[in-house]
Amino acid sequence: MRSNLVLPGPLPSFQRQSDTGRYCFALERNMRVYARQTASLLLLCCFPVALAQHENRGEEESDNASLQRRRLGLMTEPVIGGESLYLNDETFRGIGNIFSRDADEFILMAVGERQGSMTTPLPTKSPTRRPRRRTPSPTTMASIMTNLPTMAPPTVATITNDPTPTPTRMPTLAPATSFPTIAPVTANPTIAPATASPTVAPSAAATFGLPTGAPSTSTTACPIGQSLEQSWLNLLSSYSLPALLQDAATPQGQAFVWMMQHDSLDPCNFDFSVVQRYALAVFYYGTGGVGSNMWINSTNWLPQASECEWYGIVCDNAGVVTRVDLAENGLQGTIPSEIALLNSLAVFILTGNAMTGSLPVELSRLTLLQEIDVERNNMTGEPLQVLTSISSLSSIRLSFNKFNGSIPSGISNWGGNAKQLWLAGNSFTGSVPNSIGTLISLETLLLNDNQLSGPLPSELGNAKLLALQCQNNLLTGTIPSTLFMNTNLMVLRLDGNQLAGPLPSSIGDLSELEDLRLNDNMLTGQLPVQLYALSKLEFILLADNAFSGRLRDNFASFTALDFFDVRNNQLSGVLPPSLLEAPVLRILYLSHNQFEGTIPNTLGQASILRDLYLDNNQLSGTVPSIQQGQMPSLNEFLIQNNTIDGVMPASICSLFGSDGDLEDLWADCNEVSCSCCTECY
8 A cells, every 4th residue: 555654865775675674664664753662663673683684694686686576567666755766675764784685576376277178060061952962960979079160161061059058248347438647657667668569568578467376465565646547557557558558449548447447456556466357358348348249248347356257267276367268259359469468377268259360479478378269250360370389288279260371390399288289261271291290199180171282291190189180171192001090080081182092901990980081082992991890980971082993792880871972983893782781871872983783672771861872873673662661761862874774663652752751863764664753864
């Protein structure tokens, strides 16, 4: 607290101040009030202590202690008795330079909280009309599938995410209509010239406000007679430029007004909470917390209650902010540089908002950050240039923004910490660096829907991948066999690239694989026999390649197979009957190959089959009849451009009525007598 007592004349200087020293100084300041009683108490209480310290330790230099206080932002420049001196470097009349004391240490426990969740499912393609080719809709996959982000490539339909409760819109503090007059700041020794960002002080200044260690409170002892406004300005100028603080149109200026007029903290009694509340207030005003497009939920923001009670904010037991989670909350604007003042932040989640701009370079100072998620915003810039210096990161989720640039080799700085790297749906270019192999704990790598080129690094085999999605890029070369060293891989999507060569036989090592999509490439050769051992597969998409050879009749063990697509290849031989016996098969696309023989009599056993494309092959014979009640879900049945003849069975035609769901039946009507076909060739 400030005192109105004015001390006449300069005081001899001392270098450091301890608790005893502060007590003595307080007594000395009141000597002129309490006269002889105080003077006697000062001599009896303080001088023996000071003398003992001097005898035991001798005089010390104070440069290091003074520098430490300057870095902590705790020094002001008051004027006492006409002489300018630092309050933290004063001494006591009557004691002089006999003793020196250590500067206080401000240590704040930096407890990182590692929390994160992946909640969005894998995508499905939009069915095209006439014929409406389906794409997988993975709804029954293992837990990892429910943890992957929503994909939205051009050939993929939008998946509706799990509904989230609509938060209550809470009233928020409107910005001040009149901005107080602020006296100009002259020389403030706590501010270094700004060099990097116009919205935050330089690197050293941005981190000294919230040092690590146990929370501490210390008196900054504002100058006698200094206004509350000037005290706040002096303090906050350590973290933002004074010009921004004095501008009511800036988030910094609005936060300054709020702290000065509405917050209960005392700028002359420094507390780590001051920095936290200021940083969060700047973030609040800078991302639409007030105004016509307010946050969806701003419960408890900017009252006098603890910032740990504000919506989306989590603190550790010491009251230090470790988590900011404001996903799907209507945020807009840019991330202010002051967010880096929360230097114990471990989790930062802004997914599903309307944020713009780039990641501030000051984020690189958050050395305890473990999880960052800004997916599904409108952000720009090259975020990896900022984030690669944070070695503690384990989850980097940046998908579906407007980010660009390349993937730097510096991602190796994440080492064994990184488990999630999600960059999908942006405009990243260049190749995937070989240093990706240093991320030995990586579990999900989502690079799809970018403009990445070059080969897949063989070093990917060093990871522990559960999901690899690189679809819809410009990747070339072959599929490295080392990739299949990730034996727990469940999702492998390389579709929509320019990959060539054969499918390595080592794919048989992926015994946990559930989703295999290699369609729309230039792959060649026969399908390896080891592929048929992957009985957990639900989706097999190999269309639009140049695969040749036969399909083996080894599908009896594929009890989870839902979607099988080998369209537009050079496959030959007869149709394997066991394929139609797969119990949960819904989609079967075999068109535009060189299959021969007849349609298997097991056709009716495909009990939930929805789409069956057999067109543009060399099939012959007649269409088998089915029993009543079989194939009730059949919706599209295409057999044109073959040599099939005979009569379309009445049991098939009956599926147009109450017996089934059939909508499209296409055939060569000159060869097949078909009264119920919807399209004849």
